[in-house]
Amino acid sequence: MxxxxxxxxxxxxxxxxxxxxxxxxxxxxxxxxxxxxxxxxxxxxxxxxxxxxxxxxxxxxxxxxxxxxxxxxxxxxxxxxxxxxxxxxxxxxxxxxxxxxxxxxxxxxxxxxxxxxxAPVAVAVGFLFWVICLVLSRIVSLASIIAAIAVGITVWVEGEKPVAVKIALSILSLLVVWLHRANIKRLMNGTESRFGKKKEAKV
Incomplete structure (x- = not known):
């Protein structure tokens, strides 16, 4: 095995x-x-x-x-x-x-x-937060970060999943946030691009 x-x-x-x-x-x-x-x-x-x-x-x-x-x-x-x-x-x-x-x-x-x-329930909650954040901010990276955090919290609230699974999914959420660290810097500087605003023409 x-x-x-x-x-x-x-x-x-x-x-x-x-x-x-x-x-x-x-x-x-x-x-x-x-x-x-x-x-x-x-x-x-x-x-x-x-x-x-x-x-x-x-x-x-x-x-x-x-x-x-x-x-x-x-x-x-x-x-x-x-x-x-x-x-x-x-x-x-x-x-x-x-x-x-x-x-x-x-x-x-x-x-x-x-x-x-x-964890379909957690992803449904994360998707809901992603949509709401994207509609309000039009910033994909911010919506993704908020969704990841929402998923990490939801897995501890819903269902009877093993603790190991909850820990793994929480680590996954933190990984997604960490991978957006450059975006977080741009968000703090106010330079992160917004959805629907083209910075470059199609090739």
Whole structure:
């Protein structure tokens, strides 16, 4: 069983490391790392390549978290909580992809996908906070940070999940906030870009 867990964890990491944002943008003739924020995530694809391609990228990145979290424990006939490990491995893969010298995205979409597979109530609360914050501020990074914090709190309030699962999801929330540290500096300086305000023309 130990070998099976190691192999599933490795598979989750490698699956999560697939840079869908980079590949989607490249299919449109754009090197996403040279435009916008330079990030390979769905938000930058949305801004630089277009709305539909951004949504498509978000869906693919979310599936990178959902599939390992929801299905891999079933494949290995393992208890539910192992899905957290596999989902976390996918998020680490997205954030630190071996294919891109460990320079990846911020893991918001992949984290959301993982949470849908593990804690759907928490992700629903997080999504609600994300929408409200985005509507009020029009700042995607701020909405993502608030949503991550909301998820981290919700997992301790709802349900009868094992403490290990709650701790893991809280760590995930903190990771998402930490990965937005550059955005937090821009927010404090008042220089963070707002959704719908183009800083660069489409390529």
């Amino acid at each position: 130990e070998i099976g867990i190691i192999l599933l964890t490795l598979a989750a990491y490698l699956f999560g490391a697939i840079p869908f944002g980079l590949l989607v943008a490249k299919s449109r003739g754009v090197n996403i790392r040279e435009h916008g924020s330079g990030n390979i995530g769905a938000t930058n694809v949305f801004r630089v390549v277009g709305k539909g391609w951004g949504i498509f990228t978000f869906t693919l990145d979310a599936l990178k978290g959902f599939i390992p979290a929801f299905f891999f424990s079933k494949i290995g006939e393992l208890p539910f909580e192992w899905g957290v490990l596999f989902g976390m491995a996918a998020i680490i893969g997205h954030t630190f992809p071996v294919y891109l010298k460990f320079k990846g995205g911020k893991g918001v979409a992949t984290s959301a996908g993982m949470l849908i597979g593990i």
